[in-house]
Amino acid sequence: MQENYKKIFEIGVSKEARDLALKYGYLPYMIERYINIFGSLHETIEFLESVEHGLRKSIRCNTLVASDCRVLEERLERRGIIVDRILQLPHGYWVIDGEEKIGHTSEYIYGYYYIQGPGSMTVSYVLDPPKNSVVADLASAPGGKTTHIAQLMNNTGAILSVDKSPARAKALKANIQRMRVENTVVLVEDILRLRDLNGAFEKVLLDAPCSGEGLLPFKAERKRSMTMLEIKRAHELQVRLAKKAVELVREGGILLYATCSIGVEENELVLRELLEDREDIEILPTRWRGQGEPGITEYMDVNLGSELKRCMRLYPHKHKTEGFFLCLVKRK
Structure with missing residues (x-):
């Protein structure tokens, strides 16, 4: 990680953030981040109020x-x-x-x-897997996106659905069976330990393990569930996973990086480090039927790069979805 990126994790907390944290029940550093993400107290409060109201199932x-x-x-x-x-x-x-x-x-x-939440559904539509293609879904349990991908492919082609947790893979297999999916193989393995699959897939989905703070409308416990240090550790793992995921994509193929988080640390900063690691990738415009806010290009006085505005953000107060980040990456 470059030295100037480290300031993103060294966040000070303003009085405004402390007051809102007390009112809505969050850890103060989270509110400070939201003020920086949205750029105003007014929109931050709109977001916080939308979380309080929740979302329909x-x-x-x-x-x-x-x-x-x-x-x-x-x-x-x-x-x-x-x-x-x-x-x-x-x-x-x-x-x-x-x-x-x-x-x-x-x-x-x-x-x-x-x-399934509308943000989660949007992921598979943005991936847009062609029929008869070969696709990998990484960190895939409990299977909402794997089964949706299979549906969009009409059970043609092949899907490799990977999760390292035997318990979660059990739920994944149960949902694959329940949803009548026939084109999917489940592999219980750590993504970072995958061998002999580099360049094997036309499309790869990495719905990366994350803080899950985009799920706040459903899970109020996320307001206080992670420290900044834990988010930094999540970021470090996400960078490693994204680098591995790109290796699995064949030339001309697509990686979709997604999280159910709105944190810049888990999203744009991961993509920034991925772009600096490889010269053979580019960010593609990422939207779905006109929906989505652009990715954040400057945060905490750190310039993350203009190309990241091509990424896509979803928010409960703007799109009536859980919080999500999606970004299409093409391997040249």
Whole structure:
């Protein structure tokens, strides 16, 4: 890590940040970061208020089981569950009524749908895996994105779905079976220990392990769950994982780096270090149907590079999604 990047982790906390942290129940350093991310107290408060209000539950219709999603709508309505299309997500639905039932239906058991946030759904659409392609999904459990990728590929081609945790891989395998996925092999392994797969994949998804602070609308405990030191350690691992992920991409192929975090430390700074490590990659414009704020190019008086504005950020107060970061990287 370059010396000037270290100041990003040496954050001072203002009185305004302390006051907001006390009011909303956060660790103060987190609020200071949000003030720097959004550039104003006004938008920071908008974000914090949106977290307090939470998000509706949402589901993804699985066309590997329900070839016509209107059939799913009708079946759920008969059970007292009312859903409404998420306009920008072809298979996404808000749960308008009956949220408490959504994980306890026969349709859920038989794989008609997956309970998934809209930001998480957006990831697979942005990856845009072609049919009959060869794709890797790294750190993939519990399988929301693996099963979505398989759906978009209509069970053609091949997916390698990797997770190092045997317990999480068990849930991954269960969801692959439940969602009727047939084109996926699960590998229980540390990504950093993968061998003989360099250049093997047309598209690679790295939904990197992260602080998960983008999930604040669902998980209030994230307000106080990580110190700045832990975020620094997460960043260091993310850089190592991103470097490994690029190696798995064939020439001309695509890596999608994503996290359910809005922290610059876990996102743009990771991409900055990746760009400095390799000359054979470039950032591609990353948006989905007009959605997404540009990536952050300057933070804590550190210039991260103008190309990072091509990355994509999602926020609850602007896009009604959980917080997410997505960035397409092409290997030349």
